[in-house]
Amino acid sequence: MSSISVRHLYKVFGRRPERGIAALKEGRSRDEIKDEMGLTAAVVNATFDVSPGEIFVVMGLSGSGKSTLIRMVNGLLEPTSGEVTIDDLDVTRAKGDELRRVRREKISMVFQHFALLPHRTVGENAAYALEIQGVNRSEREKKAEEALGMVDLGGWGGSMPSELSGGMRQRVGLARALAAGTDVLLMDEAFSALDPLIRRGMQDQLVELQDRLGKTILFITHDLNEAMRLGDRIAMMRGGEIEQIGTSQEILNEPVNSYVSQFVQDVDRSRVLTAADVMRAPEQAAGSTPDPGGAVAGPTDLLADLYTVAARHGGPISVLDDGRLVGSVPLATLLAAGGTPDGERVTGQVAEEAPGAQSGSHAATPGPSAPAVGGPPPGGADAGGGE
Numbered sequence: 474m475s476s477i478s479v480r481h482l483y484k485v486f487g488r489r490p491e492r493g494i495a496a497l498k499e500g501r502s503r504d505e506i507k508d509e510m511g512l513t514a515a516v517v518n519a520t521f522d523v524s525p526g527e528i529f530v531v532m533g534l535s536g537s538g539k540s541t542l543i544r545m546v547n548g549l550l551e552p553t554s555g556e557v558t559i560d561d562l563d564v565t566r567a568k569g570d571e572l573r574r575v576r577r578e579k580i581s582m583v584f585q586h587f588a589l590l591p592h593r594t595v596g597e598n599a600a601y602a603l604e605i606q607g608v609n610r611s612e613r614e615k616k617a618e619e620a621l622g623m624v625d626l627g628g629w630g631g632s633m634p635s636e637l638s639g640g641m642r643q644r645v646g647l648a649r650a651l652a653a654g655t656d657v658l659l660m661d662e663a664f665s666a667l668d669p670l671i672r673r674g675m676q677d678q679l680v681e682l683q684d685r686l687g688k689t690i691l692f693i694t695h696d697l698n699e700a701m702r703l704g705d706r707i708a709m710m711r712g713g714e715i716e717q718i719g720t721s722q723e724i725l726n727e728p729v730n731s732y733v734s735q736f737v738q739d740v741d742r743s744r745v746l747t748a749a750d751v752m753r754a755p756e757q758a759a760g761s762t763p764d765p766g767g768a769v770a771g772p773t774d775l776l777a778d779l780y781t782v783a784a785r786h787g788g789p790i791s792v793l794d795d796g797r798l799v800g801s802v803p804l805a806t807l808l809a810a811g812g813t814p815d816g817e818r819v820t821g822q823v824a825e826e827a828p829g830a831q832s833g834s835h836a837a838t839p840g841p842s843a844p845a846v847g848g849p850p851p852g853g854a855d856a857g858g859g860e
């Protein structure tokens with residue numbers, strides 16, 4: 474299984490771009506470099522690792538440098554300086570045949586605009602990367618059909634792309650990447666052109682597939698909700714720089730600066746955080762066996778669902794995984810977790826943690842000022858387009 478390593482990566486557009494890097498290292502700003510040297514610093518000193526089997530999301534507004542970054546990772550664009558390695562192979566130094574081989578055998582791309590070949594069938598499109606790899610026809614038909622099955626398009630292989638909806642076409646794009654059998658998937662705004670409901674379905678499907686396939690995924694998006702839903706970790710980018718890398722929970726609860734904290738302030742935390750994110754370990758919970766008939770949830774259930782459970786059964790909520798008690802969520806924790814780090818956003822009444830409290834005795838739903846999904850980030854651009 475592959476890993477991706479990005480080290481001190483810079484891309485500066487313009488004449489003699491090294492001047493820009495030197496100036497940035499001296500502490501000059503991106504704007505100064507633009508004004509004084511006519512250079513655009515698209516990616517500035519990006520460093521991160523994507524572990525095998527991880528979904529790592531790079532999230533940022535338009536112009537923050539996401540596409541430039543991903544194009545350097547797949548070797549389409551040469552960095553001004555820095556290094557990208559996939560496993561032990563230095564993508565930034567590979568040339569010609571070696572680079573083509575890495576891109577063919579290690580990396581698959583999924584784009585926003587599907588990039589399907591219109592005059593080829595769905596099956597041929599799904600098999601396209603295998604054709605480039607030189608795989609024989611029967612083998613590639615078999616693999617393409619399998620991949621189409623994985624994205625719920627079994628039986629559509631003989632259709633033409635024009636007969637498919639946008640969501641289905643994007644699934645063909647994903648099937649093509651899966652059929653290629655590469656460990657690394659690079660997904661550039663892959664779901665951004667889809668309607669919100671379809672997009673949500675694709676996100677769920679990707680998470681399910683990932684559970685089974687364990688690819689190493691670098692996913693680019695401008696949509697914070699999408700980033701939080703998909704990412705094991707998220708890199709928040711602004712003006713070419715990575716401001717913070719962390720899990721959704723870390724970014725929500727410990728934003729490193731005012732930019733990140735403004736960005737996440739309108740996120741509906743109850744639709745991002747799960748029971749596992751907020752639960753206490755069973756030994757720290759009041760009772761180590763679930764209350765018969767009491768409130769129960771699964772570790773991946775969202776806080777939004779936990780509110781409903783708590784409203785019905787009271788609290789605390791026992792968190793069970795395969796019938797085993799793995800934690801407990803006290804009501805006060807549940808309500809506090811739904812708010813911002815300073816706890817201002819949820820105004821539901823927190824009732825006493827009375828063991829055995831009866832159904833409906835807790836006002837365990839967020840009050841009227843509970844955060845809305847995907848409000849505007851700093852600058853007012855759309856960070857909530859996933860809904």
Ligand SMILES: Nc1ncnc2c1ncn2[C@@H]1O[C@H](COP(=O)(O)OP(=O)(O)OP(=O)(O)O)[C@@H](O)[C@H]1O
Nearest residue numbers: 486513515533534535536537538539540541542695
């Ligand atoms: N080939 C190029 N020549 C000059 N400047 C470029 C080039 N490609 C990108 N840029 C600039 O680099 C910066 C980062 O662009 P990039 O496309 O990587 O951002 P992005 O976050 O992917 O934005 P979007 O979501 O709109 O695609 C922008 O200021 C852009 O204008």
